[in-house]
Amino acid sequence: MTKNSSKHHAPETSLSKAIKLLPIVAKRNAVGVNLSTVATKANLTNTTARRLLQGLVDGGLLSFDPYSKVYTLGIGLFDLAAAEGSPRGFDSVRLKLRPVLEEVAAITGETAYFSVLFGDEALCVDKVSGARTFHESTLQIGSRRPLGVGAGSTSILSALETNRCEQIIAMNDDVYPRYGDLTSSDVRKMVRHCRKHGYLINQSLIINGLSAVAVSVFGPGNRLVGGLSVTVPNENLGRARIKEIFNVMKSGVERSNWAIGQNDMLKSAREMK
Structure with a gap:
């Protein structure tokens, strides 16, 4: 067994999984992106993707339109990007x-x-x-x-x-x-x-x-x-x-x-x- 193959990587946290969803939404921000697309791109189940996306919505980093059922970048993300020192x-x-x-x-x-x-x-x-x-x-x-x-x-x-x-x-x-x-x-x-x-x-x-x-x-x-x-x-x-x-x-x-x-x-x- 090689040195690299013997390494055990810690399981990915929910936070890191959620952060990886932001670029997926950002790439489609002009028109928004639905749950199934996010889940497919992130290789997640719909249930897991929905839970992570909702956490980002609750934190103001994403916005969800309940009528069109699409996610877009939230105003909180732009506020962070415009913070002093950015x-x-x-x-x-x-x-x-x-x-x-x-x-x-x-x-x-x-x-x-x-x-x-x-x-x-x-x-x-x-x-x-x-x-x-x-x-x-x-x-x-x-x-x-x-x-x-x-x-x-x-x-x-x-x-x-x-x-x-x-x-x-x-x-x-x-x-x-x-x-x-x-x-x-x-x-x-x-x-x-x-x-x-x-x-x-x-x-x-x-x-x-x-x-x-x-x-x-x-x-x-x-x-x-x-x-x-x-x-x-x-x-x-x-x-x-x-x-x-x-x-x-x-x-x-x-x-x-x-x-x-x-x-x-x-x-x-x-x-x-």
Whole structure:
């Protein structure tokens, strides 16, 4: 018997079964979906499907029309999606930067992320995987990180007013060591580098073997929009590779009529030659 075949998986809970019904309803939300279709798609009996669906209706996540006998997404689900801190609250920014992330991922082959400022944290609102992505980052859409944790988060931190930036670093002094080998000293070094060169590098400080390059993104009136980052395996991270990734990010952002760096920070293209 193989190692995998000897494993015993815990039985699926009612909660996990109910959650799996939501995408089935969502896919047919425009016209609604009846009980038998849901049961068939979920490989459940009608009795079980009805019980799970009723629980979702009671919780406001689904709506049931007793006349047409169809289920649709409930208003409670949309309320949750629009809650403060939800990535969907930043859709206008995300949609504008989406082509940039796609271009960066396509050209570099690596995974590109976009994060925005949320209080004293960075919220990841978009991610596009590249063809050469064989590693697994802990950053996902919806992930929140203290400012200074991760390349994109630190690029946002570097764009803040100096006093606020330092206050945040001091506040997180005991927090940073929870993330790999990260320290306040490391964060300050990355902030200084980003302010001087317009980009920063997190050299495997959080995930062993995985580094990242990041830039801060600014909109009209020099308004901070967020941080764009690209994860790179250490074996692929050389000076030429950093320059390539930086130039791809810079070109994509500028074509969106936004900018990277802050005022006089845009020196890196010359300094990296």
